[in-house]
Amino acid sequence: DTAVSQTPKYLVTQMGNDKSIKCEQNLGHDTMYWYKQDSKKFLKIMFSYNNKELIINETVPNRFSPKSPDKAHLNLHINSLELGDSAVYFCASSQPLGEQFFGPGTRLTVL
Amino acid sequence: SQKIEQNSEALNIQEGKTATLTCNYTNYSPAYLQWYRQDPGRGPVFLLLIRExxxxxxxxxxxxxxxxxxxxxxxxxxxxxxxxxATYLCALSRGDPGKLSFGAGTTVTVRA
Incomplete structure (x- = not known):
């Protein structure tokens, strides 16, 4: 029974396209996150939502827009994709101040 | 600026020995610190949390x-x-709900 799931697992697309990544958690957590892990394996937080409300918004280009339709889902939409957006994107969830549970990741390749 | 450094990128040890990984930080006052394990192609998995x-x-x-x-x-x-x-990541939080800052990780290889 998957705790945090993401789709798709792989995403290959051309520069300039718009794409979305979906995330769902069945742990009953109030807080969800998006992280970006670059080629050097450095994991950096992008956004966090608590009960559908945005609480963390790091310095991320406006082309990235998170959307939380309910507290079990947090989607990430990316407009006008650039080469530098190629990375692995992880969704995670937790209770506030608790351990975080990560999804399997979405490997985005922009050509 | 805040910095989190893990001692080395890679650590190779013999089976049965103790592996010791270091996480140093500067310009930071963490309320707690967490360690995660990450296997290739997978998301990090929580291991331990320790408070200040x-x-x-x-x-x-x-x-x-x-x-x-x-x-x-x-x-x-x-x-x-x-x-x-696996690769082991340390992560620090000042207590801002959920906001973790991660180190770059140390990859441990244990030889049989």
């Missing part, structure tokens, strides 16, 4: 220490096994 007022935590063969004076955490894997081979 705690010196040491243990879980099975894992031990974490936290020294806020030295601004350092040590992560030990005792009686290491090839299955312990």
């Amino acid at each position: 007022n705690e010196k040491e935590k243990r879980k099975e063969r894992l031990k974490v220490t936290f020294d806020t004076t030295l601004k350092q955490s040590l992560f030990h894997i005792t009686a290491s096994q090839p299955a312990d081979s």
